[in-house]
Amino acid sequence: MNKGNDTIIYTAHENLYLNITNRCTAECVFCIKRYSDGVYGYNLRLSREPTLSGIINELSKIDLSQYKEVVFTGLGEPLVRLDEVLGITKWLTTRGMQVRLDTIGHARILYPDRNVAKELADAGMKIVSISLNAQDEETYNRLCSPKSRNSYIKMLEFAREIFDAGMELRFSVVNLPVVDIEKCREIAKGYCADFRVRGYGGPV
Numbered sequence: 482m483n484k485g486n487d488t489i490i491y492t493a494h495e496n497l498y499l500n501i502t503n504r505c506t507a508e509c510v511f512c513i514k515r516y517s518d519g520v521y522g523y524n525l526r527l528s529r530e531p532t533l534s535g536i537i538n539e540l541s542k543i544d545l546s547q548y549k550e551v552v553f554t555g556l557g558e559p560l561v562r563l564d565e566v567l568g569i570t571k572w573l574t575t576r577g578m579q580v581r582l583d584t585i586g587h588a589r590i591l592y593p594d595r596n597v598a599k600e601l602a603d604a605g606m607k608i609v610s611i612s613l614n615a616q617d618e619e620t621y622n623r624l625c626s627p628k629s630r631n632s633y634i635k636m637l638e639f640a641r642e643i644f645d646a647g648m649e650l651r652f653s654v655v656n657l658p659v660v661d662i663e664k665c666r667e668i669a670k671g672y673c674a675d676f677r678v679r680g681y682g683g684p685v
């Protein structure tokens with residue numbers, strides 16, 4: 482965990498964060514990638530993606546008992562590397578760690594023939610935090626420019642599957658003028674999801 486380039490694992494708030502890819506299925510206007518190389522002083526730009534065995538090798542050197550949870554997040558969408566997410570989650574949960582996934586939630590588009598929610602639950606994933614980002618599809622498309630059509634609907638379907646598979650569901654939004662926070666809060670309520678509003682730290 483140094484603060485040089487290619488940071489894969491970093492710490493903050495007593496959590497351990499994993500940055501396993503810079504790829505994504507969206508291009509959000511508020512993405513950190515647009516105005517920074519990372520967070521908390523860590524450079525999260527990856528010159529190449531770490532392998533599953535490389536990530537586990539790095540994790541095995543860490544005293545995990547110091548941390549509350551391990552979170553898949555970083556400067557990209559973790560689910561583009563679903564098999565690595567599953568492998569790492571299994572490795573961590575076997576060692577008693579709570580694991581959370583922060584995702585844009587396009588799993589049904591990336592893997593139409595897989596039951597991603599069930600696979601995550603079977604691997605031991607505890608919490609899935611989905612970027613709801615907007616109160617309707619039009620605002621979502623303007624803010625996130627998803628690479629596939631119907632991404633908003635598919636994201637909501639995936640959210641339902643996460644809840645049905647027994648994981649804790651969270652929705653998050655960024656506090657921007659075009660986001661109707663109260664409508665988003667209502668949507669979260671309809672999915673029995675926890676709801677978080679994140680601040681925007683970029684240029685205006």
Ligand code: SF4
Binds near residue numbers: 506612
């Ligand atoms: S989903 Fe996340 S990583 Fe992808 S563009 Fe949006 S903010 Fe950036």
